[in-house]
Amino acid sequence: MSAARPLEPPAPSLFEAxxxxxxxxxxxxxxxxxxxxxTGKPGTFRFVRCESCGLVYQHPRIVIERITDYYDDEYIAHRKKTDWGVLTPLYEHVMGKHDRDKDRTVSRYVTLDAHSEVLDVGCAVGTFLQRIRQRHGSRVCGVDFKDLRGHASLEGVDFRQGLFYEQDLGSERFDLVTMWHFLEHDYDPRRTLAKASAVLKQSGRLVIEVPRLDSVSFKLYGDRWPGLQAPQHTTLYDKQSLLRMVERAGFEVIDYLPYGSFPAYFYLFSGAAFRVLKGKGLNLSKAIYPYFAGQLALTPVLLFEKQLNLAMQTVVCGKR
Ligand SMILES: [Zn+2]
Incomplete structure (x- = not known):
């Protein structure tokens, strides 16, 4: 699917303890x-459980300098609009709903207006920030390790490329810091959370969404669970380890939601596909019709997404 796809499994020298x-x-x-x-790239990746605190994480991991090889143009969050061809309007409708759901979630915990400042860590092409900017008039800032400047959806966004904890973002500045499916990719989550605490106002809120390991979809799919997303996912959080991580970083847990803004159905569908494909990679363009057909069929289940602990989790934190 992509010229950048490595043909060989990653060499042992590309891994580190x-x-x-x-x-x-x-x-x-x-x-x-x-x-x-x-994507079907070759290689097997090992997750372990910490015998001391119970956190599940990838060990050994690909060195940070080479993990970018696994975030090529097929990576869904980084796809350009036009990549979807005739399905672009449908894709935009789905992504629009995703951003509306994020907005709805954060608006339960913070009142955003023209005086607010919002930071999204791992902002990708910035559609969430663009919505916040247009709907609430807030000033918005986004960080991503990929250089995504030039995307129309980043217009008006103070975009920073690089590692979040290396950015100069001032102190106690933001009313809201969000991490949508970022922390499970992070090579240094403790440093990230310390930085988030430093840039957050005393009254501010940090909202983190990650896949949930102790969920129905993991029980269904096991080693083909989409939340494993190897090798990009460094950590796999269950409820307990997520709460422990933010509390150790000095945050107070304001609320915990056994669901996210990211559709659980994506995991239900792709987990089933991964079972069939057995590591051959999912061609998203070909899968898109079965994807929407399955969504229609599962509508009765998905109506109860927030009650069923299907795949995602969200924690809302404040500073102590
Ligand atoms: Zn541990």
């Missing part, structure tokens, strides 16, 4: 082995 991201222990046991089911 890593201690537990939460407690620093290097005592661990095997948890699960995964493949890159989404």
């Amino acid at each position: 890593v201690a537990c991201y939460c407690c620093g222990s290097d005592s661990r046991s095997d948890f699960i082995t995964a493949e890159d089911d989404l």
